[in-house]
Amino acid sequence: MVTPQYPTALSEGSLPARSYVTNRAMTDAPVPFAPLHISTDAFPVHRRLAMWREIYGRTIAKFDIKPINDTPFRAGVTLRSLPGLGVAAGHRSDSHYRMTRELATKSTDNLIFAVVTNGVGIISQRGREATIGVGEALLMSATEPSICTLHSGGRFLTLSVPRDAISPMVVEAGSMLVRPISKHSEALRLLTSYLGIVNEADKLCDPELQRLAVTHIHDLLASALGATQDAAILVEGRGIRSARLRAIMSNIVENLGRRELSITYVALHHSVTPRYIQKLFESEGTTFTEYVLEQRLVQANRMLSDPRFSNRAISDVAFKVGFGDLSYFTRTFRRRFCMTPSDARERARRESDA
Incomplete structure (x- = not known):
């Protein structure tokens, strides 16, 4: 061990x-x-x-x-x-x-x-x-x-x-x-x-990503062992905060298909307040809603580009990743990827045949 x-x-x-x-x-x-x-x-x-x-x-x-x-x-x-x-x-x-x-x-x-x-x-x-x-x-x-x-x-x-x-x-x-x-x-x-x-x-x-990862792990380890008063203040604003955000992001990705996925749902799961989650995402220059939408669109694009899902209706793909409104899905997908969901599927098919 x-x-x-x-x-x-x-x-x-x-x-x-x-x-x-x-x-x-x-x-x-x-x-x-x-x-x-x-x-x-x-x-x-x-x-x-x-x-x-x-x-x-x-x-x-x-x-x-x-x-x-x-x-x-x-x-x-x-x-x-x-x-x-x-x-x-x-x-x-x-x-x-x-x-x-x-x-x-x-x-x-x-x-x-x-x-x-x-x-x-x-x-x-x-x-x-x-x-x-x-x-x-x-x-x-x-x-x-x-x-x-x-x-x-x-x-x-x-x-x-x-x-x-x-x-x-x-x-x-x-x-x-x-x-x-x-x-x-x-x-x-x-x-x-x-x-x-x-x-x-x-x-x-990236050396900076390496340094941040090690720093955050050191912070979390110190917190688990019992950080000093000064270190606890530092850790809460650095390692703990980052770890909570990564855990929340991971939880969101795992639950994209849930219609009930909301900031309240996630807050209850992580035993924090919705406002705390909002502040975590604000520190990254985004919002909870923007992050959820981005992940749903990315997942939908991945499925539309995957031959294994080529026989599934586009509406099924949209609902699978958590969208409840097909027109909203099509509109946001086009804005994000500069093409319609049908275009994305057709492009993947052409690339596969090439």
Whole structure:
């Protein structure tokens, strides 16, 4: 469940490690935040545990791995990295991941924030032990011995962040080590939601976007751990605000087809006021209504351009994405794309036949 300080071992590493890593360019200039996938499914069956121990345990994450039972071992992880942030999401068979004192001395001075997304986790460090279930989280130190046990179909999401980036923002960060954080924590919910949205982006190539993403994640993490008074004020106006807006935008896109989609509907879902949502969109130079309309039009255009929907009536497409008035849909579509819905479908058909 530990997030590696990865990826130098692999970007500089030798075979066989590089041979079993997928979806990441093995170049001298790796793509920022591009996912790196490692899975025992790619290993010879009889060597899965041994190779996972060597490639992931020793080369990347710096811990010993011991299965709990005789069930055939399987594991997989997706890693992403930006300056000031490492993110890992994965699964593994029931097992103990032990960071010895020797291995801990080789680790970067980072704090590890671990969230259990399935199964049960048992973490020991500094003479403390905590059990966390689905949706719960805790903080660990990457430079101290620890044991992380995950069982019952364990899946995890972990963050690795520089200690000196988080400690000044948190009230007694050391006292938060191995202290469970409730799944009902709003800051934790916003953090996991924001990470989900960021992870869906194929690339974060713009340095400014990278910096903002890392800053917002640091803010949300500090809030989940217990930000200092000064940091809490800063975080509320920066990371928390941005995460709420991204979560609201994501919720809107997921519910475009609902006729009852309204600012009141969304406000109730996120336990905020309609005015608060209005202010969030105003900070982006738009409004709730404009955003919903834009997303509905974009989704409609996507469907009209998709051969799978070529037999569906244009009115069906309009109603599918939430429009209740066909003439209003046609008018706004033409204004947005400088063509009618029929023109959009015909253009897609011509391009497909070309």
